[in-house]
Amino acid sequence: MRIASTVGLAALMLAGCTAGPDYHVPEKAMVKAPAANGAFVAGQDKAFDPSPLPDHWWRLYADPRLDAYVQEALAANTNLRAADANLRRASEVVRQVEAGRTVQTRIDGGAFAARVGGYTLTVPLDLPYTAELGAEISYPLDLAGGIKRGIEAARDDAEAVQAARDQVRVTVAAAVTRSYAGVCTANVTLAATQRVLDIQNRTLSSMTRLFKGGRGTSFDVTRARAAADKSAAAIPEILAQRQASLFELAALMGRAPADYPRELESCAAPPTLRQPIPVGDGAALLRRRPDIRASERRLAAATAGIGVETAKLYPQVTLSGSAGFANSIANFATGASFGAFAGPLISWAFPNRKLLHAQIAAAGDVADASLAQFDGTVIEALRQTETALSAYAREIDRDEALEKARDDAAHSTDQANRLFRYGRTDVLSVLTVEAQLAEAEATLASSRAALVDRQINVFLALGGGWEK
Template identity: 30%
Template sequence: MTAIRRWLAVCAALTTAGCTVGPDFHSPGVTAPASWGSEPASAGLTYGAAVDTQWWHRFGDPELDSLVGRLAKQNIQLQSATQRIDQARAQMHVAASAGLPQASWSGSYAYRHLSSHGIFSLAEPAPGSSFQFDFFANTLSAGWDLDLFGMVRRAVEAEHANQLAAMEARHALALATLADLATSYMQLRGVQEQIRITNTNIGLAQRNLDLVQSRFGNGVATTLDLAQARAQLATLRANLPDLQNSEAELINAIGFLLAEPPRALEAELTTPAAQPPVPPQVPVGIPSTLAKRRPDILAAEARLHAATAQIGVATAAFYPDITLTGNMGTESLSAADFFALPARQFAAGPTLQVPVFQGGRLIYTLRLRQAQQKEAVLAYRNAVLGAWREVDDAMTAYAQARRARQETVEAFGQNRAAFSAATQRYREGASDYLNVVATQAALLSSQSALAANQMKIETTLVALYRALGGGWEYAEVAAR
């Protein structure tokens, strides 16, 4: 008993000391540029304030706000990501349980017959003893791995980092899903504007056809004028099916994000609405804060942390391991005295395990973990560089789309004036119908370009918000 107490004291001291082998994780440093590119900033479109985490409200569209409000609760991928977080949390507790005392109970009964020619033939049985007997036993066993060199602690650290990675992966998915929803919504309103423009031009073409038919009946217009007017009307009507198909696909895309069956949102979204306006300026923060905000970068950092901790697990496998074990119970040949004091039995003491020869398994496991950690470092660096590039690309695309707006508006105004003049000259008989056809086609093209430009401004702004890494918080608020 004195020796056992001495072992317990030594093991307790070693456990309290908390020797943990392997490298400690330190958040990787990032040398970020002092500011973003000058092109968007010079246009007065961005400024360096904190990134807006509820940026979809800045479009001032109640329908978009309503769709986002339903997204976090209904999206199936977000629900699956939540389950992966629960799995990672459970795995962490599984790893932590290895460092806690373990206990189990077993009970047994057996009717035995011993061979008279077996090992017991070496001893002379007591007078009247039988080789057939009942045997009752119950045992309470306990053990506690002291984790002297931190194998369990490093494993828990790795699983905790994996849990953080799962959480950041859900944040990244929430941001991507939000951006997909907003992009599809902007595209839907853009397509609906294209449908409205096409229908307006169909109405103009129909009135022109009526005019040509009237003039043809009066002998003023020619057969060529009549054919051109009819061809123009048919061409415009032929554009509608593709636009209507795109409208249906975008409505279904939004419905899919909300886990709705096809056409479930048709009644809600087929009513045309104006293309949402964009804010005059966008807060973009500074590059040095991007690594602390973008979920994909934070997930890569968490995976690097887990890989670093796994090196500690592999390193601890080279060191001795001590487990305190003990068992107590009773053994009896009769059920009557099964719980009697003389039937008790117990054993207690430490078990020392020392790796002597493992065929290279420990060495190559350590090398494997070190290589995985180096790969995680590269993945982290790649995530940071990719994030900077995405922000710069999105800012440039947004600025260029805004710059193109002025020229597109100018082209629309000139084409509208040209179409009006051509129509008036045809009414007065000063020009043929070919000028009307040409100017209306140019007008339709510039109107479509104006709607497409507005849609591009909106979608590139959504891409910029996504690249900046803000907005995933909506899913966390909805989950509470």
Template identity: 35%
Template sequence: MSRCYRAVLAPLATLMLLVGCAAVGPDYVAPSLPATQLPARFDELPAGLGPGSVEARWWGAFDEPALTGLVQRALAANHDIAIAAVRLEEARAMLRESRQGFLPRGGPALSYENRRWSEVQTPAGQSRQNETYRGAVDASWEIDLFGRVRRSVEAARAQAGSREALLRGVQASVAAEVAATWFELRGIEAELAVAADTRQSQRDSLSMVERQVNAGAATEFDRLRAEALLRSVEVSVPELERRRDASVNALAILLGEPPQRFTPPAAEPGEQALALRTIAVGEPTALLWRRSDIAAAERALAAATAQIGVETAGLYPEVQGSIGVVTGSLDGMSGASALSSFIGPMIRWSLLDTGRVRARIAASEARAREALIVYDQTVLRALQETDDAFKAHGAASNTLRLRLLESAANGEAARLARARFSEGEGVYLDVLEAERADYASRRALTAARTRQRLAVVGIYKALGGGWEVCAQARQPCDGASL
């Protein structure tokens, strides 16, 4: 090797040894929250809630095979999940691209020229036809002295982590939306069943009043009131059917299917249970890793912190190494005497751009501070949503318990009122009032049961559970396929 090469390689080797130096910019440290913001445990839990690990496959707690099947279908075919999965693929591809910054760039370059010279241009005794081959192989790479490439990789890795957390969030949200829509659909169908049962009861009542009118034991006014009550029940059916159809369509979209071809599965008859069983809610600290929005905010903060280092590297020289071999003819490719080569570093330092670089550093620092505030706010909102869900569950359970008592009392009162009137005791106004109250309380009971189940879904959604099942082997959770 010539002395020229040695003169170039010596400083280049020195620069390569410096690659292991610390990268410029701040090193990321995961944020820690004050104890006042993140309590050690959930206090004053309503009845039905308790400590313990949160169940990942929480929809199985309802013991409804139809619901379990719908959630599994949605995780495998939902379009929102597919969009989030593709965005994660994009982020991972960008991470792979960032890692390429450590590797050389360049490659071979070949050219061929076939030229015919004029007689004037052609020297005596030489051919006018001339073929020229040129070839070169070159490679260049950035010597990452100040960590620009390393910080870029850190930022890309954090962005990929944020996209992964967002995918988990969509999976958990879709599971909760499927459960909520399913229970709303079941609640509407239960209201329709109440309306159908009450309508038949009112028809029987109207027939009884008509017989009483013919027998002279009742008046036309009583018959009109009975018919009005029947029509008031019937008029509620079209709106309930519209809501049912809207819920079916919403469920179809969640499952990635056309509404026109979707038929919901049949459900088992509803039960009168006040609660499923004791729900384990875990500890507040578990929200930091289970809630996908918190994880995504933390990864966004890490990416913003790494970006400060990327911008700070602009204040320092950019050092590149390069190496190449060039030949001027095809024959020269096999002859070392015809080859020319080069090797050496190149230093680029944009001293005149210092003001712009510092402005970009200040902007990246501001974005990092914003990301930290967003993270803090996300944790606080998670605590708020969790507490709201706990209280909503307690209120819904108490309301359901009272609605059961109310419905039982109104149902018995309506039965007694009809029996008394059929035996010639009392007035029909008592029957009308009792039946109207019975119908209203039965519908209210159905709505209360639906709200109680939606409150349970709200707890699991606030706790951020559900996505863990997608981490299991052979679990299809990537959404709709292309």
């Protein structure tokens, strides 16, 4: 009686309490650092706008076909379908844990025959059979709040899974835009290479006529043909890259590779931004990026886990009752067959306190590791964003310089061909400037492709596109 009274008093003292720490983002967390919440260092360039990033950033390109491809991918992408299924499963886990604090019921019944005092054998039919039927009901009081903390942890985990699903949406939107742009930039590169090849073929034709007319040499013809062959050899690789981008786009949209969007094969120019990229600031980035939200929710779940373990230090009280019948079949419905029980059931792992304290300490270590991972996620997100912004701004500068170099090379080629026709320069000069033009065209086309690619890196780093 004294032990029962002590346990009952402890249970009453626990009523209304919740074991373990209440969760809040730690003040020392990187996400609260002023330097993490201010303007981006690389965002001061004229290529950027401090206004907030729109939810559906790909619409900044004002390209209806791109918008349609992204929407199809967000509806049919296989990775997103799997992520949605994982989110549904996490929601069901929450429901399971929440059911732990509701009234639990169970009904048992059975019929059997037995020989008392000996082994259970196959009993002849003339022996009496015994039957039992009972019902149990129980309700956990959760005085220490262990179930409550478990529900908190399950909900936090589900929210982390939801953020992970959002990250998949971000990745899919960026990958679709990148593949779309890859097809278009391949066509731009193909057109540039073809222009150079046309110039080189005209030069080769001129060299051949001069050789046949006795004004040139076979060496001149060979050098001109070698330059044209080199440009022609680049075309199959460009076509292969374009086809790979088309196949990738089909896969992202949940299609078979053979069902790639053939209307895109003729895309003449990549999607183009008509305005500086709106990037917002660090505070908006930290709120928006799904990987940061997922990491913060895992920290919250780990903190709730401390409460789950701490609650085991205290008595667990369950209100329970049962009633039923048990007797031979002939006497089953008589009053003597009925029995019932009602009262509190108390369990307490008091002798194992060293084990419980070790488990609590381990849960605290998990929370510390989750905080470190949360800080690391924030730092990495900021690094990725600053790097993407800087790379894009510098690629714009490089593209402008390469465009000027291409224009100069084209002008030099035109001048060299005119001089050659009037006999005022030699074939070597013509081939040299044509080679310079070919290199300038190829480098500029590569820069244009890199420019769009770096734009998408910026959008990916900013973490937008998951919003529905």
